[in-house]
Amino acid sequence: MRVLVIEDEKKVASFIKRGLEQESYAVDVAHDGIDGQHYAEVNEYDAIILDIMLPGKSGLAVLKELKEKGVETPVLLLTARDSVEDRVEGLDVGADDYLTKPFAFEELLARLRVLMRRGGYGSPMLKFEDLSLDPATRKAKRGDKEVDLTVKEYALLEYLLRNPDRVLTRTLISEHVWDQAFDSETNVVDVYINHLRAKVDKDVSCKLIHTVRGVGYVLKKEQE
Numbered sequence: 001m002r003v004l005v006i007e008d009e010k011k012v013a014s015f016i017k018r019g020l021e022q023e024s025y026a027v028d029v030a031h032d033g034i035d036g037q038h039y040a041e042v043n044e045y046d047a048i049i050l051d052i053m054l055p056g057k058s059g060l061a062v063l064k065e066l067k068e069k070g071v072e073t074p075v076l077l078l079t080a081r082d083s084v085e086d087r088v089e090g091l092d093v094g095a096d097d098y099l100t101k102p103f104a105f106e107e108l109l110a111r112l113r114v115l116m117r118r119g120g121y122g123s124p125m126l127k128f129e130d131l132s133l134d135p136a137t138r139k140a141k142r143g144d145k146e147v148d149l150t151v152k153e154y155a156l157l158e159y160l161l162r163n164p165d166r167v168l169t170r171t172l173i174s175e176h177v178w179d180q181a182f183d184s185e186t187n188v189v190d191v192y193i194n195h196l197r198a199k200v201d202k203d204v205s206c207k208l209i210h211t212v213r214g215v216g217y218v219l220k221k222e223q224e
Contacts, residue, residue, distance in 0.1 A: 001046040002026045006036030024155035033057030052079040067094040074115040126161040160219040169216040
């Protein structure tokens with residue numbers, strides 16, 4: 001899934017980005033409010049991690065304008081301030097949750113998972129036919145057989161499972177599984193789809209990952 005981190009402290013931003021990427025998220029980073037708001041308006045994200053104290057434009061100002069423009073991406077606010085008034089102000093402007101610095105990365109991950117469920121992703125356990133994936137344990141199964149996945153294979157499978165029966169273009173897949181620096185002109189998406197097929201659809205009669213020629217891929221039940 002794709003996350004935008006808007007954080008001016010570069011060490012903190014790097015720490016969050018590195019940790020999220022290890023958990024299979026695609027992560028974009030902005031270091032000021034102006035760039036962060038621009039990223040949030042022109043790109044599709046599954047969640048935004050937003051610091052309140054930002055140069056250029058405050059996090060609360062960014063959040064308020066995003067909400068006024070109809071951006072519905074779930075937002076987790078970060079701040080070094082821990083007063084009740086600050087928390088209330090952030091939530092009133094439209095934040096979905098609030099985390100005070102310093103924080104444990106595991107707590108950030110847990111709050112992010114909750115936010116994404118609130119954002120319309122439903123149950124933490126993802127299932128389609130006999131294929132399942134548990135984001136909490138990062139375990140995937142096809143029937144009773146566990147599927148061993150690399151970090152990017154996991155991210156790709158998660159995106160497919162969150163969008164069953166929806167044709168996903170290569171551009172959409174690259175945006176949600178890789179970050180902004182990804183070269184969408186390469187064949188990496190096709191290569192990883194083939195790797196995933198070899199693990200998910202191998203030796204089973206019902207294939208689930210299908211090619212839509214000239215467009216992209218779809219997770220669906222094979223027509224009999």
